[in-house]
Amino acid sequence: MSANVNHTSAYGMRPLAKLKPSSLIAVLLLAVLAVLPVFIDGYTLSSYRDILLLGLFALSLDIFWGRTGILSFGHATFFGLGAYGMAVATTRFGIDPYWLSVVGLLTGVGLAAIVSVLVGYFILYGGVRGAYFTIVTLALTLIASQIAIGWSSVTGGDSGLIGVPPFSIFGYSFIDPTASYYLAFTLLAVCLLVALKVMHGRIGLILKAIQDNEVKVRTLGYRTQFVLLATFVVSATIAGLAGAIYATCTGFVAPDMIALLLSTEVIIWVAVGGSGTLTGAVIGTFIVWQLQQKISSYSVAAWPIFIGSFFILLVLLFPRGLPAFFLEKLRPRGKKEKAVQ
Amino acid sequence: MDVAIPFLLNTLTLISILLVVSMGLAIIFGLMNVINLAHGEFITIGAFTLVAVQAAGGSFWLALLVAPVVGYAIGLALEKILIARVYKNPLHAILVTWGLSLIIQQVLVLVFGASPQRVSGPFAGAVDILGVSYPLYRLFLIGFALAVFATTIVLFRKTRFGLDLRASIQSSEMASVMGVNADKINARAFALGAALASLAGVLLAPMTAVTAYMGINYLARSFFVVLVGGAGSVGGVAAGGAIIGGLETALSYQVPTTVAQALVLVLAIIILRFRPTGILPA
Numbered sequence: 001m002s003a004n005v006n007h008t009s010a011y012g013m014r015p016l017a018k019l020k021p022s023s024l025i026a027v028l029l030l031a032v033l034a035v036l037p038v039f040i041d042g043y044t045l046s047s048y049r050d051i052l053l054l055g056l057f058a059l060s061l062d063i064f065w066g067r068t069g070i071l072s073f074g075h076a077t078f079f080g081l082g083a084y085g086m087a088v089a090t091t092r093f094g095i096d097p098y099w100l101s102v103v104g105l106l107t108g109v110g111l112a113a114i115v116s117v118l119v120g121y122f123i124l125y126g127g128v129r130g131a132y133f134t135i136v137t138l139a140l141t142l143i144a145s146q147i148a149i150g151w152s153s154v155t156g157g158d159s160g161l162i163g164v165p166p167f168s169i170f171g172y173s174f175i176d177p178t179a180s181y182y183l184a185f186t187l188l189a190v191c192l193l194v195a196l197k198v199m200h201g202r203i204g205l206i207l208k209a210i211q212d213n214e215v216k217v218r219t220l221g222y223r224t225q226f227v228l229l230a231t232f233v234v235s236a237t238i239a240g241l242a243g244a245i246y247a248t249c250t251g252f253v254a255p256d257m258i259a260l261l262l263s264t265e266v267i268i269w270v271a272v273g274g275s276g277t278l279t280g281a282v283i284g285t286f287i288v289w290q291l292q293q294k295i296s297s298y299s300v301a302a303w304p305i306f307i308g309s310f311f312i313l314l315v316l317l318f319p320r321g322l323p324a325f326f327l328e329k330l331r332p333r334g335k336k337e338k339a340v341q
Numbered sequence: 342m343d344v345a346i347p348f349l350l351n352t353l354t355l356i357s358i359l360l361v362v363s364m365g366l367a368i369i370f371g372l373m374n375v376i377n378l379a380h381g382e383f384i385t386i387g388a389f390t391l392v393a394v395q396a397a398g399g400s401f402w403l404a405l406l407v408a409p410v411v412g413y414a415i416g417l418a419l420e421k422i423l424i425a426r427v428y429k430n431p432l433h434a435i436l437v438t439w440g441l442s443l444i445i446q447q448v449l450v451l452v453f454g455a456s457p458q459r460v461s462g463p464f465a466g467a468v469d470i471l472g473v474s475y476p477l478y479r480l481f482l483i484g485f486a487l488a489v490f491a492t493t494i495v496l497f498r499k500t501r502f503g504l505d506l507r508a509s510i511q512s513s514e515m516a517s518v519m520g521v522n523a524d525k526i527n528a529r530a531f532a533l534g535a536a537l538a539s540l541a542g543v544l545l546a547p548m549t550a551v552t553a554y555m556g557i558n559y560l561a562r563s564f565f566v567v568l569v570g571g572a573g574s575v576g577g578v579a580a581g582g583a584i585i586g587g588l589e590t591a592l593s594y595q596v597p598t599t600v601a602q603a604l605v606l607v608l609a610i611i612i613l614r615f616r617p618t619g620i621l622p623a
């Protein structure tokens with residue numbers, strides 16, 4: 001850790017000031033989450049487990065969006081591919097139950113990885129950046145959800161697929177809520193800590209530099225297109241992993257797991273927590289999820305209106321994200337930092 | 342011939358609709374670099390104008406006149422209140438227009454209900470073309486949409502507004518130095534785009550299910566038209582519309598529509614790999 005901190009400080013205060021508290025918060029957050037099952041159990045615990053997996057999904061978006069500044073409007077595609085891959089492989093092919101979950105996991109995560117490599121190669125190497133990238137990924141989700149609804153002989157159409165078995169490996173099944181909670185927790189903890197470690201380090205700095213000026217970074221000899229593609233694929237693969245495990249936990253898949261609304265919601269989770277902070281993505285998921293339960297119980301139509309209004313408010317009032325807004329209120333600084341998108 | 346003529350006419354139907362929808366999008370994108378994700382909702386607004394006009398006892402033709410006015414007014418108001426604030430940052434524009442799109446959809450659901458609306462076209466029958474029977478309404482749609490597109494081109498090329506618009510697309514700084522009021526041009530161009538989309542919404546409504554979410558299908562397609570064709574040029578829109586519309590119709594004869602749309606997306610992505618600024622950029 002200390003070596004990394006020294007390394008970043010040589011490049012200016014910004015990465016140091018931004019990343020270090022988020023690692024501390026990450027450790028605290030994970031510690032709290034680790035002991036949570038002692039205090040709660042049953043249904044509440046399983047809904048926390050779902051939030052952990054959605055938090056992992058949000059983390060995956062933040063790895064790409066927060067670090068490269070390129071917004072993917074189609075991350076639900078990869079989450080959904082993971083979920084549908086798992087569901088189709090485990091319910092349709094009659095594979096040996098001993099290997100069922102492993103095959104499902106490989107199918108789901110593999111699909112997400114392959115699609116992200118193909119799409120990422122063509123658009124990132126084609127020089128598609130910024131707003132164009134957002135549009136292409138938006139279309140990707142639209143098409144993916146149309147296929148999920150339209151190809152009903154495989155995907156179950158509008159009603160989705162039920163009967164996805166709980167995740168099991170080497171004969172051990174995570175059927176108990178506490179066991180599946182710890183499965184989700186372990187995945188999130190590993191991904192979060194590794195992501196923080198990597199983003200503190202060299203790769204994080206290269207990505208940051210690409211965000212500021214890609215041409216300059218390429219001139220310095222870095223293969224920026226490859227770095228961006230690799231980050232995109234890692235991000236999509238984690239999203240697929242979150243989706244696949246999510247499907248085993250809920251026991252079903254439905255088209256709303258691959259829908260545009262989910263792509264939109266995950267952006268809000270990340271934005272609420274502050275994009276680029278990684279830990280914030282997980283915290284944002286917790287906050288917005290609780291809020292969604294409250295608002296949806298009041299009215300189903302109210303939730304999309306709320307999201308819509310939130311997007312507009314986010315841009316007009318908090319263009320640098322909510323945490324930055326509140327931090328600024330708490331400690332007004334003389335020198336304004338550049339907005340980190 | 343029996344297969345070729347309906348195929349040709351179906352292709353023309355989709356292309357002519359795409360031309361009208363994408364024109365507004367291409368102008369807004371080329372001019373302000375704003376990706377307007379609420380563009381599809383202006384199609385929906387147009388279609389619901391038809392629903393409202395027919396519910397009040399008015400005719401299709403009245404709606405065809407009213408819808409562009411409604412679209413223009415809503416577009417102008419939204420540009421003044423919201424969009425004008427986010428020109429500097431494309432990402433913010435995406436988020437704001439997406440937020441608008443979600444709000445407009447839900448407001449329409451709250452006002453009109455979630456079930457598909459019933460509208461009727463002005464002509465019911467079919468006509469014979471070279472021995473093949475084809476719905477009269479679709480023929481009218483093709484003719485009318487192409488006429489609207491042609492009018493837009495004339496507006497673009499022959500009027501003072503069009504000159505200012507093209508100058509601003511080329512270099513908005515230089516244009517404003519030469520006395521073009523950029524705020525005014527932006528607002529009017531955005532409203533014009535909204536009006537065109539609303540008009541397309543009326544034309545589409547008798548052929549499809551009118552729901553609050555109908556715009557989204559055309560949003561993705563029209564973005565591909567703009568991306569493949571090139572932003573901010575009439576020629577680009579025409580080329581993109583022909584490619585996307587032609588491909589989708591041709592493919593949907595062979596494979597299910599969903600797969601056809603997926604293939605069009607794949608082809609559009611491959612085209613972007615080799616021509617990132619489109620086939621005919623401004």
